[in-house]
Amino acid sequence: MTITFLGTGTSQGVPVIGCNCGTCTSLDFRDKRLRSSIHIQIKDKSYVIDTGPDFRMQMLREGIKQLDAIIYTHEHKDHTAGLDDIRPFNFMQMKDMPIYGTKPVLDQIRKEFSYVFSPKKYPGVPQIITHEISNEPFEVLGTTFCPIEVLHYKLPVFGYRIHDFTYITDAKYISEVELKKIKGTKVLVLNALQIKEHLSHLTLAEALQIIEIIKPEKAYLTHISHRLGIHADIEKDLPENVFLAHDGLKITFDQCI
Incomplete structure (x- = not known):
């Protein structure tokens, strides 16, 4: 299983438009962050969690030419706005794209991309098949995704555990029940927006x-704001098993299969 961090930034990305802070003007490539998303390759299957506004650029940068399914964490625009750019995959693969999300997520997508669901579709619109999910494990093309429900202020958001890998973004609170689902994870990805509350x-x-x-073997931090600080400065003070993720970072491990 190979995980690629397509984006590791918050809703505005880094640098932020018009900002002259040290992070936004940094020359370190690791301080350039697109909106948060990951690509998961498991054997011959290709999955993406979230299609933010930078989805097209992320696919081109990573040279991804096959995409079998999209799984959504929640309905905010920085996680859904790039859905229209699945069209090349429709054309290349000659099939509809399966997307997975909770009812609120799918309802928002139907609203934002109403032309996709029109009875009389304009030629060339995205072709999708929706799958409604709940807080129960579900299978996508032979891979089991176990939802981890967290709260983003008062909004329920899903993280996902796949084998020994767990990905959580936009969390502020995780209940004891949901924490139990994560325990035993060998690689944990978790959001860490900034220093201040x-x-x-x-x-x-x-x-x-x-x-x-x-207590994972390794942890990576994502959904990072420019207010967290410069990558090199923050990472040197982290525990030895904790790292700041950066756009384009790949982690590969066999023990999850």
Whole structure:
């Protein structure tokens, strides 16, 4: 299984338009962050979690020419806005794209991309098949995804555990019940927006507290704001098994299969 971080930034990305802070003006490529998303390759199957506004650029950058399914965490635009750009995959693969999400996610997609669901479709619109999911494990083309429900302020958001890998974004609170689903994970990806307290996202300290509870072999931080600071400065002070993810980072492991 290979995980590629397509984007590791927050809703505005990094750099932020018009900002002259040290992070936004950094020359380190690791401080250039598109909106959060990952690509998962398991044997011959290709999955993406979330299609944010940068989806097209992410697919081109990583040279992804096959996509078998899309799984959504929640309905916010920085996680769904790029859905229209699945059209090349429709054309190349000559089939509809399966998408998976909760009812609120699918309802929002139907609203935002109403032309996709029109009885009289304009030629060339995205072709999709929707699959409604709940907080129960579900299978996508032979791979089991176990939802981890977290709260993004008051909005339920799904993270996902696949084998020994868990990906969680946009969390502020994780209940004891959901934490139990994560335990035993060998690789954990968790959001860490910034240093200072935030209403709807984990801070760096809060993310590190959860990592200490779960005790994965390795943890990667994502959904990072320019307010967290410069990549090199933050990472040198992290525990030895915790890393800041960056766009384009790949992690590959065999023990999950």
